[in-house]
Amino acid sequence: MAAEQHHQSSYKPYTYTPKPRGKVWYTADLHIDDYGVVKRRGFFKSSNFTKNQVPDLDRHNAYLAEGWDLTVEENDTVFVLGDISRYGEQIALRWFDRRPGRKILVPGNHDPVHPRKEEFWKKMPEWLKIFDSIQPYMVRHLEYRDVLLSHFPYWSYGDGPDRDTARYEQFRLPDLGLPLLHGHTHGTETAHGNMFHVGVEAHDFWPVAEAEIIEWLKTQPEQEKFAPVVSKTAGKTFEPYNGYRAGGTSLDTKSPWKKAEFDKPKVN
Numbered sequence: 001m002a003a004e005q006h007h008q009s010s011y012k013p014y015t016y017t018p019k020p021r022g023k024v025w026y027t028a029d030l031h032i033d034d035y036g037v038v039k040r041r042g043f044f045k046s047s048n049f050t051k052n053q054v055p056d057l058d059r060h061n062a063y064l065a066e067g068w069d070l071t072v073e074e075n076d077t078v079f080v081l082g083d084i085s086r087y088g089e090q091i092a093l094r095w096f097d098r099r100p101g102r103k104i105l106v107p108g109n110h111d112p113v114h115p116r117k118e119e120f121w122k123k124m125p126e127w128l129k130i131f132d133s134i135q136p137y138m139v140r141h142l143e144y145r146d147v148l149l150s151h152f153p154y155w156s157y158g159d160g161p162d163r164d165t166a167r168y169e170q171f172r173l174p175d176l177g178l179p180l181l182h183g184h185t186h187g188t189e190t191a192h193g194n195m196f197h198v199g200v201e202a203h204d205f206w207p208v209a210e211a212e213i214i215e216w217l218k219t220q221p222e223q224e225k226f227a228p229v230v231s232k233t234a235g236k237t238f239e240p241y242n243g244y245r246a247g248g249t250s251l252d253t254k255s256p257w258k259k260a261e262f263d264k265p266k267v268n
Helices: 002-010 035-040 057-071 089-097 120-127 210-217 259-263
Strands: 024-027 077-080 102-105 137-142 145-150 180-182 195-197 244-246 249-251
Touching: 024 210, 035 057, 057 089, 137 210, 145 210
Parallel strands: 024 077, 077 102, 145 180, 180 195
Antiparallel strands: 137 145, 244 249
């Protein structure tokens, strides 16, 4: 009897409490503790202009931290589109570790976990302690639209309006008409064509809310599902894949299910 009473008093029914879903943000090119970038952004230890002004790395890093901390909450998700630093890797990782929110990284050309870096995989275990996911590009589904995420803009945009170069072409996504969020340019442009720049210089060093991205998407023309696609880099037209997909499986001509089966009129 005593054992039964003890069992009853210690038993607690399991209840599932889902984790609240937070907001989503985007940012790029923070360049934590990056001497050259901090200097170009105008963070100096002295307000008196001299030729040899010394960049104030601590003030720069703290300014970025303030914008992040006032914006992002613990349940939010932040997509970081590359270049967290160039020389201050360990300082940058500690900086991100102290920031709220879930962080997902699409690395840039300066990040040691970008595939262009030799033996980049050796850095992955350490970086994955800070970032939930690291991958060279991503696709997001927003308002029934596919949106690509990459550090680089499409090749046609080069390295930005203030540069006359277009580096890392082999690591850029081809422009097949989909909207693209990117960093890399260090410019102040935001929306341009089918691209949207989320780098910190374009947004007062604050993360960009997904709500702003969705409003921009509403201005973009819808792409026909099976429209022919023109490659802007190769100048060629490709026929689209017209097969149906179900459960992630391609229903092509090698499958017992054919596209024509879906097009046949039903017989009562």
